[in-house]
Amino acid sequence: MVFMMRPALTCSCRPASVMPSWARLLCWVVMLTVAMGQTALAQTLLRDTEIEETLDRYAHPIIQAAGLPPESVEIHLIGDKQINAFVTAGRNMYFNTGLILKAETPNELKGVIAHETGHIAAGHIARSDQGIKAAMQPLLLTMGLGVLAAAAGRPDAAIGLLGSAQYFGTLSYLRYSRNQESAADQAGMRYLEATEQSGDGLVAFFERFRFQEVMSEAKRYPYFRTHPLSSARIAALRSRVAASNIQAKADSPEDVMALKMMQAKIEGFLNPPGQTFAKYRDTVVTLPGRYARAIAFYQNAETEKALAMITDLINDQPFNAYFWELKGQVLLEAGRADEAIAAHQRSVDLMPEAPLLRINLAQAQIVSKDPQWEDEALANLQHALAREKDNSFAWYQLSILYDRQDKDGEARLASAESRYYAGDLKQALVFAMRAREHLTRGTPEWRRAADIVLASEPTKGDIQALGEQ
Numbered sequence: 001m002v003f004m005m006r007p008a009l010t011c012s013c014r015p016a017s018v019m020p021s022w023a024r025l026l027c028w029v030v031m032l033t034v035a036m037g038q039t040a041l042a043q044t045l046l047r048d049t050e051i052e053e054t055l056d057r058y059a060h061p062i063i064q065a066a067g068l069p070p071e072s073v074e075i076h077l078i079g080d081k082q083i084n085a086f087v088t089a090g091r092n093m094y095f096n097t098g099l100i101l102k103a104e105t106p107n108e109l110k111g112v113i114a115h116e117t118g119h120i121a122a123g124h125i126a127r128s129d130q131g132i133k134a135a136m137q138p139l140l141l142t143m144g145l146g147v148l149a150a151a152a153g154r155p156d157a158a159i160g161l162l163g164s165a166q167y168f169g170t171l172s173y174l175r176y177s178r179n180q181e182s183a184a185d186q187a188g189m190r191y192l193e194a195t196e197q198s199g200d201g202l203v204a205f206f207e208r209f210r211f212q213e214v215m216s217e218a219k220r221y222p223y224f225r226t227h228p229l230s231s232a233r234i235a236a237l238r239s240r241v242a243a244s245n246i247q248a249k250a251d252s253p254e255d256v257m258a259l260k261m262m263q264a265k266i267e268g269f270l271n272p273p274g275q276t277f278a279k280y281r282d283t284v285v286t287l288p289g290r291y292a293r294a295i296a297f298y299q300n301a302e303t304e305k306a307l308a309m310i311t312d313l314i315n316d317q318p319f320n321a322y323f324w325e326l327k328g329q330v331l332l333e334a335g336r337a338d339e340a341i342a343a344h345q346r347s348v349d350l351m352p353e354a355p356l357l358r359i360n361l362a363q364a365q366i367v368s369k370d371p372q373w374e375d376e377a378l379a380n381l382q383h384a385l386a387r388e389k390d391n392s393f394a395w396y397q398l399s400i401l402y403d404r405q406d407k408d409g410e411a412r413l414a415s416a417e418s419r420y421y422a423g424d425l426k427q428a429l430v431f432a433m434r435a436r437e438h439l440t441r442g443t444p445e446w447r448r449a450a451d452i453v454l455a456s457e458p459t460k461g462d463i464q465a466l467g468e469q
């Protein structure tokens with residue numbers, strides 16, 4: 001997701017020790033934002049285990065049908081109300097939250113995934129890669145979905161942080177020709193057929209936005225600016241679906257529920273609570289409705305109501321790791337670190353391989369300041385970083401932990417890693433140079449610090465200083 005941070009949300013009004021966890025995190029984000037030279041606005045990719053798992057589950061059979069290893073395609077979430085999805089080289093697929101919210105069935109979303117996979121498999125992106133990379137790199141900040149909303153400070157500010165257009169300029173790099181579009185449509189249809197899924201969803205999705213054809217370019221959803229939609233194209237797709245003689249499977253009840261939960265979560269976190277309460281009234285007793293309301297209560301700082309609803313959800317589904325994750329988050333921000341640790345631990349027990357859940361747990365353990373958790377926090381962060389080496393936030397947590405243990409070299413090295421993976425090469429270089437002064441010569445850490453210096457656009461003077469060290 002693309003996320004817009006406002007520099008006005010600074011954190012200098014209170015000493016760090018009395019700041020709630022979200023405010024400290026916000027402080028970190030603002031520092032990063034400023035350091036990255038994006039004092040106006042920066043964009044953010046959203047991270048969320050539940051949404052990532054769902055999209056991966058939808059996408060993997062389709063990617064496999066395209067002859068690609070499913071793990072080779074990485075799916076990212078951009079916090080943006082506009083309808084958009086696109087791919088960049090390196091087999092990265094991006095979905096706006098806006099597109100996910102507009103999907104009426106999993107089959108529609110899978111249709112878009114199949115179409116985008118068609119672009120990847122056909123290599124439609126290769127020549128635009130440098131452009132998009134250069135344009136997007138400095139704009140992206142990565143944050144947890146919940147953290148993102150909390151960082152907005154006031155829940156109703158979250159909406160103001162979303163949806164604008166800074167990266168749209170980059171989309172011109174991604175414009176496809178009509179030939180490429182129809183090739184991606186046809187390829188997508190093949191993948192859907194190979195996985196016994198209907199192409200109806202893709203047709204329905206396009207049909208619903210067909211009125212976009214008559215709009216001026218500027219008013220169109222970004223998706224239809226880069227993926228031109230024509231009557232002929234829809235007609236070709238429709239006749240292909242009609243001619244298909246596969247026995248398409250209906251969306252499974254699990255996939256349908258996963259879509260609704262994903263949508264409820266996005267709305268709960270990214271819309272103002274009032275909007276969520278209006279859509280999901282208290283007479284709504286569905287699981288997604290209760291999920292959205294629980295999140296909205298939390299966003300509204302009604303901690304007890306949020307916790308009561310989450311407890312109900314957990315009573316219904318005690319093995320749902322995401323309910324425990326939400327409970328941990330609410331408790332941590334309410335300053336109840338010990339209870340938050342227990343809840344996050346439960347989510348980790350249920351999904352031990354999920355890096356983001358480990359990072360949540362480690363964060364709660366670090367925030368508690370209880371030395372009994374230090375070893376476990378370290379192990380959790382190392383576990384997460386072994387799977388996501390580029391997780392800037394995990395490195396940041398690690399730097400706090402090392403700092404507390406007076407491991408000066410390791411703390412600075414972790415800060416260097418954090419800045420490096422956030423794209424802030426300037427600070428990465430400064431921290432890596434300082435780390436070298438404290439680390440034991442010849443150790444892997446000492447060498448790693450030198451690697452970061454060399455990868456962070458050093459000046460001749462920096463390289464000379466490195467040599468003298």
Ligand SMILES: [Zn+2]
Pocket residue numbers: 115119176181184226227
């Ligand atoms: Zn396309």
